[in-house]
Amino acid sequence: MTSPPRGRRHTASEATSRHVTERNQAPSPNRSRDPRRWDLWRRPKPMIAFLLAVETLALAGFVLAVAASALPSGQEWLRFAILAAGGTMHILLTSRQEARRRSRIDGVIIDLTAVWIFPAALLLPIPLILLLVLLLRTQRWLIARRPPHNFVFSSISIATAAALAHLAFAAIDRAELSADGAFWGLPGFGAIVLAGGVYEVVQLTLTGGVLALGAARLRSWSKVLGTLQDNMIEAVTIGLGAVTAILLVNVAPAVAIMALVTVVFNRLAELGQLQSDVRTDSKTGLFNMRGWTESAERVFRRSSRDTPGPALLMIDFDDFKWINDTYGHPAGDDVLRHVGGLLTEETRPGDIVGRFGGEEFLVLLPDIDVESAGQTAERIRNTVARAKIVTTNKRGGSATITGRTTSIGVAVYPQHADSLETLVQAADAAVYEAKEQGRDQVRYARRKYETPTDSR
Template identity: 35%
Template sequence: MVTSGEWSGRDAVTAVKGWALWSRPLPWIVATLSGMAVAVALTIASTLLIAVSLGQVGLFALLAGLAVAQTEVTRRIERQRRMLSHGPHITVTSVWLLPAGLLVPPQLVAALGVVIYVYLALRSWNGTRPGEAHRVAANATTMILSGFGAGLAAYLTGEQGVTTIAAAALGYFLVNTALTGLGLYLADPKSATLASCLGTMDDNVLEAAILCVGGLLTMVLTDEPLLSVLVILPLYVLQRSVLIKRLEELATTDQKTQLLNATTWQDGAQREISRAEREGGSFGALMIDLDHFKSINDTYGHLAGDDVLKAVAAVVKQETRAHDLVGRFGGEEFVALLPSTSKEDAITTAERIRRRISELVIATHTNEGEAVEIVQRTASIGVASFPLDGSSIEEVMASADAAVYAAKHGGRNRVVGAVSSVDSVDSVPSVDSVAALAAVA
């Protein structure tokens, strides 16, 4: 005979076993639960050892109220930012937890973190969806421990004023960066990169800016607490600006390779040809076509093909300058426009890219999850220049495309310069290019 209590116990065990938490990688689970245990232990210890004054309770209530109000004002923006984010998602919770780390005891810092993240989950993130509760708890733990880090840094400084705030902000930033980076790495170590774990330069500058606002808020809270409500409008503008920037990136960037998409590249190329016409300048243009790319998709699957595209895009970006226009034209075709570059220098750049692509070792997985390495991939590259090979961007790219065809016809894995009325085969330094040009001349 089974009692109702035993059935309830079995149901509880079944429910716990069904948590999405257990589907995450074991190192991530261990690190996350360890962080939570540390946060809980420090909170309990501070509750037992550190008294809380009425004034500190008032500051906690004010910060919680401001955080809730700011969440309501920006909840739609925050929801869109979270949906569109890639890599670390930067929230503005630092604005509230940095002053808390400086002005209230650790137990109130922890309470504030819980209030903020529960409210964010319910209001800005469409509620805590099944499988998301552990993510919310992990993020809250990271921010609470960062608040503890800010308080510890301020305590070790032993000073008052700007130095204390700067030390607290640095302590917060370092703890937050370390814990966030570790969590993202352990969640998917195979795909982890420095940028995906620690964020881009823009991500870190945004976090620093938010901490600066938090530092200013700390000073306001100590002198004129009622003026602290004024911080909500700047935060709204900041979050809105970040969202607009992200939307612009999505509208102009190819999402697989993070290069310019075809439309944006064409717009930039039109501006460059107008500049070159005004100044009597020149530029080189590269059309890069991967050889036998369809066989990669057919053999390993489209996910592996995407990894090849990303690897090739990274090579093209690395081998060109920051002000060069590099884009993806769709499929396996890439383009690059090199301002103020002669045809000969463009061919040299193309040859570097061709060689780097042929040396790539791309670690990826098949659609079935089997680990594979894709090697010895090649590309055929056509090179043209303005004004030598055309008086418009359409004519220049048509010349580059014809050169790609010549490279394919000549055996692939080679660079071919477009044939123009004032060009000669001897002007092309590559032996492969000479042979291909001779074949179509």
């Protein structure tokens, strides 16, 4: 993982990511060769301590597990070879797709090689599990060339999860599964589900812990635990790994089919990310105007003149340029991200929050009357004013921005407008009036040629 440019704070997403703790830029060759100059040592001390403790305990556990293991059988070596070949084919065929997918993600990244590592956790002894993880992760690193300390931690996290999943699976009496270990019946299914849960929770705990400790401030749980889409991809990947294990036990040659399936799945994951990128603002994680407009139009089409709302809030920072001029543009980005998180917290799950552009945000509130919309706007205004935003100054030192204000325009259908487009225009006009009247206030849009009223 490369360090951020000078003058920027080390964010959680720059610290690590789930399953693969790698950032988009390649590290400096000189820094990669000299461990003393690794960017790891510039991270927060609690994060470094957690990372080193996990690695030390995991390596000690691996040594003990290998020492206590019997020599692998010929069948186990054959299964290892099949999984290694399938994983290698997967990595080679998807290397370009993975590079594109990772370059677009700032945060949690789901490693899709679990399709091969999870079946190893079910079927192979711990020494072969560790060898497979090392083989596949080394291939991934040779292609991606990420910083060594990131490669080591992500690899150890995956290996630890696989080893503990193996122990959980082995805790089930194998005689209950079937006479030949073919995973028949509910006991076998339950054992696989248990192992899959362990595999997921261990990785989530280890990488989530590093992310949380590496953040100066926890912006959102999705940055640590991943979004719903991330966790769905993870669940499907583990499920495909279970299918691979069943095929390997019953029809070993059919595992070749899984190599093709993983290529298709990798492509689908990339397309899903592309669709998300098209509709999402990269700085805040909120909807961009395209995504917001598509969602807002669906709400508007369902609206009726006989029911309240929807209402629209346009939120504009007061003197945002002062933040960029005083603290620098990275600090301005931190403020936007923080406010985006506040808007999500202060609105309902069904409300549609987006970034309008620059320092402006839009919030569409379905099924709400004028009075409640005004109360929501006041609550947002007060929350932003009380916010303490940890960031950096122009020299890269720590700084906290407080006391920033917003001007908010409120427009409600059908009192103030007859369409989504005119609703945005009405709220925008109300924002300008709030600015002209002294800023730091909420203004309602004009009602059919009437004088606007101040809600404060």
